[in-house]
Amino acid sequence: MNILLTGASRGIGKAAADALTVAGHRVLGTSTKGGEGLIAADFSDPAAAGACWAEAERRLGRIDALVNNAGVYEAVADDAPEAEWQSSWARTLQVNLQAAADLSRLAIAHFRANGGGRIVNVASRAGYRGDSPQHWHYAASKAALIAVTKTIARGYAHEGVLAFAVAPGFTVTEMTEEYLASRGGEKVLADIPLGRVASAAEVGETIRWLATQAPASSTGSVIDVNGASYVR
Structure with a gap:
């Protein structure tokens, strides 16, 4: 399969790219600044999603799966100045939600013309x-992304377009190891019945399965990877 995976340079994105590549799939990743084999795509720019998709089609031809992983997790205080509050919300929603929706819309058009995806x-x-x-804005962006996933699943399954989401809890990556070694890490672990945070590799493997092997009838599903820190 040919797979476009955003935010592929580190953390969960890199783990997913590695898992997919080992399984024999062709992965084209993105990062904000690009790099060897990566498309440069800064999704805070509203034009980035369209340019990214066009470049992916140019490089891959047919695309069989899209993984929307790129995102930001940036704090803003509820008593921040109005301009800072508004700017933080706009950036987070643009990167985490709007860009993913824009890419999904383009992917759906491509999939409908090519027998599904x-x-x-x-x-x-x-x-x-x-x-x-x-992090009001972060939670809001991810809740909306789940709603987008379910809407796509319901709307396009009859055309072979499947949609899934993965919902990680706290995940150890290069950026979180130092935090977990601090007092903050003790609080995180106390909230996880499994007794440890998920690894990026565990989330990456879940993404690999959803992108390539999950049964079609499971479209619309959201897979939790959080050590039972939240169950529903």
Whole structure:
């Protein structure tokens, strides 16, 4: 399969790219600044999704699956100045939600013309249980992404277009290892019945399965990877 995977340079995105590549699939990744084999795509720019998709089609030809993983997790205080509050919300919703929706819309048109395809959206536990008081916008973006996933699944399954989401909890990546070693890490672990955070590889393997092997009848599903820190 030919797969476009956003945010592929590190963390969950890199783990997913590695899992898909080992399984024999061709993965074209993106990162904000590009790099070897990667498309440069800064999704805070509203034009980036369209340009990214066009470049992916140019390089891959047919695309069989889209994985929307690129995202930001940036805090803003509820008593921040109005301009900062508005800017933070706009950036988070643009990167985490609008760009994913824009890419999904383009993918659906491509899939309908080519006999079907799959979309996997990387959401978050926060989309169901909320997040910290500094991350209203992040939780809102991920809840909306879950709703987009379910809407796509319901609307296009009859045309062979399948949509899934994965909702990780706290996940250990290069960016979180230092935090987990601090006092904050103790609080995180106390909230996880499994006793540890998920690894990026575990989330990456879930993405691989959804993008390539999950039964068609499971379209619309959201897979939790959070060590039972949130169950529903």
